[in-house]
Amino acid sequence: MLRSFTLPLFLAALVSCVPAAIPSAGLEMLTMAEGSVGRSGLTRRFVRQFTNYAEPDGPLYTGEHVPAAPATPNELVVVSYNVQYGEAIDETIKAFRTIAPLPEAGIVLLQEMDAPGVERLARELGYNYVYYPSSVAHDGDDFGNAILARWPIVEPRKVILPGLHPLTGQQRTATRAVVQIGELEVLAYSAHLEIATAPPALRQEQVAALVADVPEDAGAVVVGGDFNIMTGRGVSALAARFADGELLHGSAGNGPTIKRYGLRVAAPDHVFARGFNVAGSGVLLGVSASDHYPVWVRLEKQ
Known part of the structure; x- marks a missing residue:
């Protein structure tokens, strides 16, 4: 039986x-x-x-909450965080105010967000933002990816990733935009790939499409998000695929970034970069606003 x-x-x-x-x-x-x-x-x-949300150009949400862009930093801190349906906004705001190096974050890449949550985070923490929902979550709220930055954000675009979940038909996307840091233009992506229980070939196709979307002539690029890859072999293959696109694995070696049943079980969250050297990276295990932990990297311009 x-x-x-x-x-x-x-x-x-x-x-x-x-x-x-x-x-x-x-x-x-x-x-x-x-x-x-x-x-x-x-x-x-x-x-x-x-x-x-199958339309390639929307819906798009934007906001500006930085009165004056800060000077170009010597180092750029990038954070990627899956906030688990964007529910624990109070805890997330507190973490970004108090737990180093989150207060230093110049670019924040968020997944599983809705528009009100993105707006509140950006307003209270002082960020500009762009946000595209990709679908509707189980609670009726939108479900998508956002880019927050301390500098102007231009040229937003939604990247619809290929394939749909074989049981639910769910669509996956990435949010793409250019962050203007003084004279430096950083092409940023916040991505969320198909869940780990879907066929691996579907995620591989989505990774390939994401890497192919990065222009060859883009000099400064950051790509972060939840790639839903749960094995060490899968992470190695993911890093190799990004390396083919000349993007280094900025968060390599950080260990598990998600918890299940009180255990740290896998590392689905990553940050990749081009045009930078990695000065440091880590996973913030003290942040409990989600079933994921924030991943951060400290980048120096090459």
């Missing part, structure tokens, strides 16, 4: 890991169904209606 029930229960757990959607006007709604699983003939029917 154990063999008969293993696959259905696994599939049920798999579906429960992904946000259910709330239909909304003007959006693409996808319905996926699966049935007849398991040798016992036990049938389960999984139906998910998933709402994606």
